[in-house]
Amino acid sequence: MPCRRATNFRRCSPGSIIILVLLAIPFMYYGRILFPDVPDTYGTQLSETGEGNGRNRFQNADNRSRSLSQGESQVHLDRKHIDQENNRGKDRVRNIPLILIVSMMRSGTTFTGEVFRSYPDSLYLFEPMQYLSGNVGHNNITYMNGTQRFYDRTSLHDLHALAIRNLLLCRFHDVPAGVFKSSHFLYHNHLKNFYNCVLGVRGNDTLLGKKCIPMLKQKCERATSFAIKLITVRMEAIAQVMKLLPEMYVIHLVRDPRPALFSQMKVGQVAESNLANASELHCSDLLIDLAVTKQDSCFRQNFHRQRYEDLVRDPLGQFEGLFEFVNLKFHPNVQGRIKQIAMRKGVVRKCLYCSDKGDAMAASLVWRKSAHFSHVTEIQKHCDKVMNELGYISANSSADLKNMNFSLTKF
Ligand SMILES: *[C@@H]1O[C@H](CO)[C@@H](O)[C@H](O)[C@H]1NC(C)=O
Ligand SMILES: *[C@@H]1O[C@H](CO)[C@@H](O)[C@H](O)[C@H]1NC(C)=O
Numbered sequence: 001m002p003c004r005r006a007t008n009f010r011r012c013s014p015g016s017i018i019i020l021v022l023l024a025i026p027f028m029y030y031g032r033i034l035f036p037d038v039p040d041t042y043g044t045q046l047s048e049t050g051e052g053n054g055r056n057r058f059q060n061a062d063n064r065s066r067s068l069s070q071g072e073s074q075v076h077l078d079r080k081h082i083d084q085e086n087n088r089g090k091d092r093v094r095n096i097p098l099i100l101i102v103s104m105m106r107s108g109t110t111f112t113g114e115v116f117r118s119y120p121d122s123l124y125l126f127e128p129m130q131y132l133s134g135n136v137g138h139n140n141i142t143y144m145n146g147t148q149r150f151y152d153r154t155s156l157h158d159l160h161a162l163a164i165r166n167l168l169l170c171r172f173h174d175v176p177a178g179v180f181k182s183s184h185f186l187y188h189n190h191l192k193n194f195y196n197c198v199l200g201v202r203g204n205d206t207l208l209g210k211k212c213i214p215m216l217k218q219k220c221e222r223a224t225s226f227a228i229k230l231i232t233v234r235m236e237a238i239a240q241v242m243k244l245l246p247e248m249y250v251i252h253l254v255r256d257p258r259p260a261l262f263s264q265m266k267v268g269q270v271a272e273s274n275l276a277n278a279s280e281l282h283c284s285d286l287l288i289d290l291a292v293t294k295q296d297s298c299f300r301q302n303f304h305r306q307r308y309e310d311l312v313r314d315p316l317g318q319f320e321g322l323f324e325f326v327n328l329k330f331h332p333n334v335q336g337r338i339k340q341i342a343m344r345k346g347v348v349r350k351c352l353y354c355s356d357k358g359d360a361m362a363a364s365l366v367w368r369k370s371a372h373f374s375h376v377t378e379i380q381k382h383c384d385k386v387m388n389e390l391g392y393i394s395a396n397s398s399a400d401l402k403n404m405n406f407s408l409t410k411f
């Protein structure tokens with residue numbers, strides 16, 4: 001089924017399912033890992049949070065292999081409901097760039113999102129899917145009209161897709177209420193009034209829908225562009241959104257798994273003793289994402305893969321390319337912001353959660369100095385396929401690792 005004319009939630013190409021199932025088999029060990037609720041309060045740490053909080057490290061560890069191999073009949077989401085929603089989707093196509101920045105934890109999404117946010121009058125949402133990622137399969141999902149539903153974990157991709165689509169269309173009343181109460185959602189100065197409103201209604205969803213949502217809706221309807229960054233949504237869900245909104249742009253931001261995992265260790269999302277498992281999980285997710293984007297015909301247009309390493313090596317040039325890709329002017333504000341947060345030569349900032357990297361290129365290399373070679377070997381063991389595919393070079397000795405004259409990225 002061609003992506004542009006698609007009218008329902010089926011996959012673009014059946015071939016992708018087969019490939020995914022094959023890919024999924026080695027990763028059958030996924031277990032059930034429970035998530036705490038996403039906190040409702042704007043914690044001090046979260047105001048600086050870059051990539052989501054540590055407790056959500058394993059949101060992807062659902063029974064992916066199981067849900068894939070057993071196919072659609074196992075998805076316990078109400079099909080009729082989805083089709084209805086989907087048909088309503090045809091009434092309006094928004095005339096501004098709709099942009100998804102899709103990635104994994106600690107891969108530079110906060111930084112990239114910040115650049116898109118600097119476009120004048122843009123709307124930018126930071127991790128709005130954390131609520132669904134953390135609660136589907138574990139807790140009731142509540143809607144603004146008071147409806148509560150318990151969804152099977154296998155519905156997660158469908159729910160992600162539907163919610164993202166409704167967000168992009170400013171249809172906030174159709175998005176689960178919890179989405180707007182998650183502190184992740186509110187990590188933006190340009191939405192402060194909205195967030196204060198959400199805090200003010202103290203969990204009363206009726207009031208949330210009546211008082212606060214209209215504020216966001218107004219902002220959304222006037223926005224010049226709308227970008228959403230996502231690290232807990234996998235490409236299988238993104239493919240569904242692309243089918244619903246083929247004019248949307250998807251930027252797949254990828255990063256060398258070694259620094260991504262070291263960074264996860266540094267912020268306490270991965271324990272040293274668990275590095276092997278975490279590497280395997282991280283790289284199997286990434287491998288599946290890559291496979292989906294290659295197999296599914298939805299990704300033949302409006303899709304761009306961006307390596308983080310290229311972005312920091314030449315921030316202005318690479319972002320100019322990204323802005324051209326999403327059909328936005330490379331506005332002077334944007335250029336200024338890039339210079340400010342990525343191009344201050346020699347300024348290496350030591351902060352765990354920040355979009356301001358100072359000298360982004362230098363910051364991106366720091367891991368090589370501090371990493372234990374044995375850890376590097378461990379990650380490389382589990383990530384060799386992904387690294388090969390994305391052009392990252394294995395370090396075969398500690399000397400390779402520490403010698404900065406030697407690039408570990410193929411350019
Ligand atoms: C994953 O699948 C196994 C075996 O089918 C099952 O026992 C387990 O409860 C499932 N976990 C989740 C989170 O659905
Ligand atoms: C979940 O929602 C159902 C109704 O859809 C309700 O019967 C059940 O009590 C709810 N569970 C919780 C824990 O709120």
Ligand SMILES: *[C@@H]1O[C@H](CO)[C@@H](O)[C@H](O)[C@H]1NC(C)=O
Pocket residue numbers: 081143144145146147173174175
């Ligand atoms: C409440 O909203 C949900 C999600 O949009 C929708 O599926 C459901 O039908 C609505 N329920 C009522 C009673 O309007």
Ligand SMILES: *[C@@H]1O[C@H](CO)[C@@H](O)[C@H](O)[C@H]1NC(C)=O
Pocket residue numbers: 204205206207
């Ligand atoms: C929410 O607020 C409305 C309007 O003030 C009120 O009528 C309703 O009882 C409140 N709901 C709850 C659950 O407190």
Ligand SMILES: *[C@@H]1O[C@H](CO)[C@@H](O)[C@H](O)[C@H]1NC(C)=O
Pocket residue numbers: 029273274277
């Ligand atoms: C890593 O995974 C293996 C196999 O699934 C499991 O037995 C082991 O307990 C895990 N290790 C840790 C530290 O979670």
Ligand SMILES: *[C@@H]1O[C@H](CO)[C@@H](O)[C@H](O)[C@H]1NC(C)=O
Pocket residue numbers: 393394395396400
């Ligand atoms: C390490 O070995 C692999 C496989 O032989 C090779 O592709 C890679 O270039 C080597 N790395 C370095 C830094 O020489």
Ligand SMILES: *[C@@H]1O[C@H](CO)[C@@H](O)[C@H](O)[C@H]1NC(C)=O
Pocket residue numbers: 403404405
């Ligand atoms: C890296 O290159 C510089 C300049 O070319 C050289 O002086 C230095 O010795 C090299 N370092 C290593 C470890 O090879």
